[in-house]
Amino acid sequence: MKKKVLCVLLMVLMIFTIWGFSGCSPAETPATETPAAETPTGETPAQPAEGEPIVIGIPTALGSIEGRDGVRAIEMAVEEINNAGGVNVGGEQRPFKVVTIDTREHEAGIPIHDALAALERIILTEDPHAILFGAFRSEVLLASMDVIADHKIPYIVTTAMTPEMETKIAENYDEYKYMFRMCLNAPYLVRYLNQMMDYFGSEFGFDKALIAVQDVLWATGTGRGVEAWFNNNGWDVVGFDVYPTGAGDFSSSLTKARQGGAQVIVPIFDMPQSGILVKQARDMEVPALLAGFISPAAPENAWDVFDGELDGLINFIFEIGPLPAAAVPKSVEFNQKFGEKFGESARLSLAGHAPGPSYDSVYVLRDAIERAGSLDGDAIVAALEETDTYGVIGRIRFDENHQVVYGLDPEETALGGAFQWREPGVRVPVFPELIAEDDIQLPPYM
Amino acid sequence: MFESMLVFGLVNSATLLLLSLGFSITFGLSGVANFAHGGIYLLSGYLAFFLIRTIGLPYFIAVILTIIITAFLGAAIYKLVVIRVRGIVLNEVIATFAIGICILELFRWLGYVTYEYSLPYIVRGRFTVLGTTLDYQRLLIVVVALLLAVFVWYFTHRTKTGMALLGMAQDEYTALAVGVDSDWAATYSFAIGGAFAAVAAVMILPLGIININLGYEVLLIALAVTVLGGLESTKGLILGCFILGYAQVFTSTFFAPHWKEAVYLLAILIVLAVKPSGLLGKFKELEERV
Numbered sequence: 001m002k003k004k005v006l007c008v009l010l011m012v013l014m015i016f017t018i019w020g021f022s023g024c025s026p027a028e029t030p031a032t033e034t035p036a037a038e039t040p041t042g043e044t045p046a047q048p049a050e051g052e053p054i055v056i057g058i059p060t061a062l063g064s065i066e067g068r069d070g071v072r073a074i075e076m077a078v079e080e081i082n083n084a085g086g087v088n089v090g091g092e093q094r095p096f097k098v099v100t101i102d103t104r105e106h107e108a109g110i111p112i113h114d115a116l117a118a119l120e121r122i123i124l125t126e127d128p129h130a131i132l133f134g135a136f137r138s139e140v141l142l143a144s145m146d147v148i149a150d151h152k153i154p155y156i157v158t159t160a161m162t163p164e165m166e167t168k169i170a171e172n173y174d175e176y177k178y179m180f181r182m183c184l185n186a187p188y189l190v191r192y193l194n195q196m197m198d199y200f201g202s203e204f205g206f207d208k209a210l211i212a213v214q215d216v217l218w219a220t221g222t223g224r225g226v227e228a229w230f231n232n233n234g235w236d237v238v239g240f241d242v243y244p245t246g247a248g249d250f251s252s253s254l255t256k257a258r259q260g261g262a263q264v265i266v267p268i269f270d271m272p273q274s275g276i277l278v279k280q281a282r283d284m285e286v287p288a289l290l291a292g293f294i295s296p297a298a299p300e301n302a303w304d305v306f307d308g309e310l311d312g313l314i315n316f317i318f319e320i321g322p323l324p325a326a327a328v329p330k331s332v333e334f335n336q337k338f339g340e341k342f343g344e345s346a347r348l349s350l351a352g353h354a355p356g357p358s359y360d361s362v363y364v365l366r367d368a369i370e371r372a373g374s375l376d377g378d379a380i381v382a383a384l385e386e387t388d389t390y391g392v393i394g395r396i397r398f399d400e401n402h403q404v405v406y407g408l409d410p411e412e413t414a415l416g417g418a419f420q421w422r423e424p425g426v427r428v429p430v431f432p433e434l435i436a437e438d439d440i441q442l443p444p445y446m
Numbered sequence: 447m448f449e450s451m452l453v454f455g456l457v458n459s460a461t462l463l464l465l466s467l468g469f470s471i472t473f474g475l476s477g478v479a480n481f482a483h484g485g486i487y488l489l490s491g492y493l494a495f496f497l498i499r500t501i502g503l504p505y506f507i508a509v510i511l512t513i514i515i516t517a518f519l520g521a522a523i524y525k526l527v528v529i530r531v532r533g534i535v536l537n538e539v540i541a542t543f544a545i546g547i548c549i550l551e552l553f554r555w556l557g558y559v560t561y562e563y564s565l566p567y568i569v570r571g572r573f574t575v576l577g578t579t580l581d582y583q584r585l586l587i588v589v590v591a592l593l594l595a596v597f598v599w600y601f602t603h604r605t606k607t608g609m610a611l612l613g614m615a616q617d618e619y620t621a622l623a624v625g626v627d628s629d630w631a632a633t634y635s636f637a638i639g640g641a642f643a644a645v646a647a648v649m650i651l652p653l654g655i656i657n658i659n660l661g662y663e664v665l666l667i668a669l670a671v672t673v674l675g676g677l678e679s680t681k682g683l684i685l686g687c688f689i690l691g692y693a694q695v696f697t698s699t700f701f702a703p704h705w706k707e708a709v710y711l712l713a714i715l716i717v718l719a720v721k722p723s724g725l726l727g728k729f730k731e732l733e734e735r736v
Contacts (some may be wrong), residue, residue: 063559108659179697242706246659252698255450255578272561276654283581283653285572296561296655305655319593333593349562 034120053097054087056362057153058129061136062104065295065351066159066270069322070358071100071134073334076341081264085364088347090373095364099126105137106270108246113381115140116147116193129375131155132361133354134153138162138217139298149175152377154384156365158183158357161218161318166401176409177381180402182357182364182393184416186218186330188406189293192316192416196291196431204442210239210288212253212277213268221392222268238262240355243269249279251284259285267292269336273304282309287446289314297354298322301345303425310421312443314430321356321392321426325435329408334359334392357404357414360391408432418445449576451695459582459593460591462671463648463684467594469644469668470675470683472520475611475635477618478532480579482523483540483643484665485549490516490644492553495563513644520640528636529629534670536539549660563647563656565696567585587649594642599680611635674717676727685725689713 008226010257057279058074061067078096081087084090101122115135115146121127131148134157141160148155157165157217163185168178184192200206209230213223220242230237238260238420240255254277257265265288267277275296281288291314296302299322324332339347368383369375390395393408396418405412418431420440429435451595469483480486490512497508523545531537602606613621622628623667646664650656675686690713698706 063557064552065560068560109662144465241703244664244707246657247703248654248657248660249698249706251450251454251457251702252695252703255454255699259450261447272559272655272657275561275564279653285579301562305564305573306562307566349560351625357589435555 007416014381051086051089051092051094053095054089054130054369055126055128055133056096056098056365057122057126058117058133059098059103059122059131060087060097060100060133061104062100062102063104064106064136064270065272065349066354067106067133067136069346069349069351070354072342072346073321073338073355073359074098074362076283076337077342077359081366083131087374088370096366099128100344103136103140105140106245107134108244108271112137112140112143116143116408119147123147123153127422128153130365130380132365133158133358135160138164138221141165142168142217142305145176145179148178149312152178153378154180154365154368154377156176156180156182156360156361157382159354160360161186161189163187163219163403164217166204166399166403168337169401176351180379180384181398181413181426182361182404183354183439184248184406184414185403186221187224189316189318190229191220192431193222193226193292194229194417196314196418197226197235197264197266198233199440200264200291200429201233201235203440204263204368206289207234207267208236208238208260208262209264210241210253210257210260211237211266211268212239212241212243212250213306214240214271214274216270218240219268219270223266227267236260242322245271245355246273248273248276249273250280253277254281254284254286257288258284262288263419265292268294272296275302278313279306279309281444285445289442290445292316293318293352295352297421299349300419300427301348303421308423310425312441312445313421314418314440315421316416316418317353318353319393319418320343320417320435321359321409322350322352323417323419323429323435325410325417327434328392328394328415330390330392331356356392360393362398363391364389364396410434447699451580451692451699453576454578455688455692455695457588458695459688460588463595463687464587464591464646464649465664466671466680466683466687467591467598468639468646470672470677470680471598471642472635472639473615473672473677474680475615475638476524476609476632476637477615478524478632479542480523480528480636480639481539481665482546482549482661483639483668484661484663486516486520486523486640487647488553488656488658488661489519489549489641490647491551491565491651491660492558492563494565494644494648494651495656497563505568507647510646514639516644517637517641520643521637523640524629524633524636528729529721532628532632544592546661548666550658554658556604557645558656561655564654565652565658566658567652568649570695584651588615590645590649594645595680595684598610599686607634615718631684666710670714673724674713676724679724679726682724682726686713689725 082095086093101118103118104110105115129229135144140159140423168330211223213219239256274294293316320328320331321334324335364387369381372379372383394415405413419427420430422428430440469573472480494512497503526539531541549733571582572579580652588607602612672685676682694706694709
C-alpha cells in the first residue's frame with residue numbers, strides 16, 4: 001500500500017513538474033496552419049479574401065530561433081495581406097495559407113535525407129504553390145534544388161547562405177530557376193566582415209586574428225573568405241578552428257588566441273551553444289575583441305541570458321529588421337508590429353537572421369503572383385525576376401543568379417548591419433555608417 | 447600552451463568525472479546500466495532553471511530541491527519501470543534508454559530548443575594558476591568532482607549501506623542470502639545516480655546553456671569513461687576521465703576541435719577490443735552487461 005501511495009505521489013510530482021515546464025516555456029510552437037479567415041487581429045478586413053487559398057509551404061528547422069521567428073514573420077505578413085483582401089490572381093482575390101513541416105536540420109546528427117524527406121512530404125501532401133523560408137542548412141538547400149526542379153515550385157530561401165546555389169543556377173538556369181534567395185549570402189557577409197576588419201586595422205592597428213567557425217558549409221565558407229582577406233592584407237591568422245555543431249568548449253581556441261596575441265576573434269556560428277564562447281572568453285580573460293556572428297547573442301534579450309557577459313561583442317544582424325534602423329523606416333515598423341502581435345518578449349528574442357527577409361518574401365511573392373496573374377510556377381519565376389521593391393531589409397532586387405543584392409545603402413540595395421553590446425545591456429548599431437549610432441569602442445578588458 | 451593544457455585538461459577531466467559518476471555508481475551498485483542518465487541530467491538542468499528563473503526561488507534552495515526531486519525521479523524510474531524487467535539485461539537497457547529518450551524528446555516537444563535556458567554561476571570571479579586565467583565556477587567543478595569521487599569510494603568501502611549495495615552488485619544471490627534486499631539496493635542506487643546527475647547539472651550548466659543535445663552527449667560521455675575505466679571501479683572511472691579529458695584537450699589543441707568528439711568513440715572501440723573489462727575492471731562477467 002505504501003509503495004502504491006509513493007508511486008502515485010511521484011507521478012503527481014512528475015505531472016506537476018511537466019505542467020510547470022510547459023507553462024514557463026518562452027518559445028511558442030509555431031502554428032501549423034494559418035488560414036485566412038482564422039487570423040484574428042481585432043481589425044475588420046478591408047476586403048475579406050474568400051477564394052481557394054494559395055498555399056505557402058515552409059519546410060525548415062522550426063526549433064531554431066531563426067526558424068521560429070521566420071515563420072512568425074511570414075505568418076504576420078500573411079495575416080496583413082489576407083486582412084487587406086488577399087492576393088489578386090487574374091482578377092480573383094485569394095488568401096494565403098501557411099503550412100509548415102519541421103525538418104530539424106539545425107540539430108546535430110540529423111542527416112540531409114531526413115530534411116529532404118520532409119520537403120518531399122510537404123510538397124506531396126500539401127501541394128504548395130510556393131515555398132518560403134526554405135532550408136535552414138546550406139547542405140540541405142543544395143540537395144533540395146533537384147527536388148524543387150522536379151516539382152517546379154517557386155522557392156525563396158531566407159536562411160541558408162551558401163553561394164553554391166547561385167553557381168548551380170548560373171550553370172543550369174532552366175533546371176534551377178525556381179530558386180531565389182532574399183537573405184544575406186556568405187560572400188556578402190564576407191564583404192561586410194572584411195570592411196569591418198579593415199576598419200579595425202586602420203583605427204586600432206589590429207593585425208592578428210583568430211577565426212572560429214561552426215562545421216557547416218556557410219560558416220566554413222565565410223571563415224575561409226575572411227581568412228583569405230586577412231592573408232592578402234598582411235594580417236596574421238593565429239588559428240582557424242572548426243567546431244562541430246553542438247560543441248560547448250572553446251578553451252583551445254581561446255588559449256591559441258591569447259598566446260598568439262590575437263586582437264580579434266571572428267566567430268561564425270548559428271548553434272545555440274555558441275553563446276558559451278563569449279562567456280568562456282570572459283572567464284579566461286582573453287584580451288581580444290569578438291566580432292562576427294554568434295546566433296544566440298543577436299537578440300535583444302541575450303544580455304540577460306548570458307548574465308551580462310556580452311560586453312564589447314560585435315555581432316552582425318544579417319538583414320536589417322530585427323535591428324530597427326531609422327534609415328529603413330519599415331524595419332522600425334516591423335519591430336513594432338511584431339511586438340504587438342507576438343508580445344514584447346517575442347520581439348526581444350528576435351533572431352538576427354531571417355525574420356526581415358522572411359517577412360518581405362511574402363510581399364515579394366504576392367507582388368509576383370499579381371504581376372504574373374496566375375499561379376503557374378514559370379510565370380511566377382519570371383515575375384519574381386522583375387522584383388524591385390522596398391521592404392524591411394531595404395531595396396529588394398534579385399541579381400541574374402537570383403540572389404538579392406546587398407550593400408551599404410538601403411535606397412539602392414538590401415542592408416545588413418552590426419551592433420556592439422554595451423553596458424548596461426544595449427545593442428548599439430555600429431555598422432554600416434548609415435545606421436551607426438556610435439563608433440566601435442574597445443571593451444574594458446582590452 | 448603546456449600550462450594551459452594542464453589546467454584545462456584538469457577541468458575537462460573533472461567535468462567528465464562529474465558527468466559520469468551518476469551513471470557509474472548506479473551500475474556499480476545495482477548492476478543496471480541506467481541509459482536514462484543523460485535525460486535525467488537534462489531534466490535536472492531544466493528543473494533548476496524553472497525553480498530559479500521562473501519561480502524565483504533562492505539559488506541554494508532551488509539546487510537542493512533539484513537534487514532531491516531528481517533523486518526521487520531516479521528511484522521512481524526503478525520502482526515503476528526497471529523493476530519489471532530486472533535481470534533481463536537487454537530489457538533493462540531498452541527500458542532505461544527509452545525513458546531517457548522520452549525525457550529528452552518531451553522537452554523538445556515542449557519547445558525547449560532555443561538558447562534562452564541558462565543557469566546563473568554559483569560563484570563569480572577569476573584567478574590565475576600556472577599563467578592561465580581560470581574562473582571559480584570551473585574550479586568548483588574540479589573540487590566537487592573530486593569530493594564526490596572520494597565520497598563514492600568511502601561510501602562503497604567504508605559504510606555498511608555502501609558495502610551492502612556493492613555486495614548486491616557483485617553477487618546478488620549471496621547478498622540476498624545475508625539479508626540485503628535487492629530492490630531496496632537498486633532503488634537506492636538509482637536515487638543516488640539521479641542525485642549525482644543533478645549535482646553535475648547545477649555545476650556544469652552555468653558555463654553554457656541548457657540544450658537538449660547535451661542529454662545525448664552526456665550519455666555518450668558516461669558510457670565512454672565508464673567502459674574505459676572499468677565498469678565497477680571508482681578508481682578506474684577517475685583514471686578514465688583523466689585519460690579522456692587530457693586526450694580531448696590535446697586533440698583539440700594540436701589537431702582540430704572537431705576531432706575531439708571522436709575521442710570518446712575511439713576510446714570505447716580500443717578498450718572493448720583490447721581489454722573489455724576496462725583499465726581497472728576486475729569482474730569479467732560484468733563485461734557482458736554492456
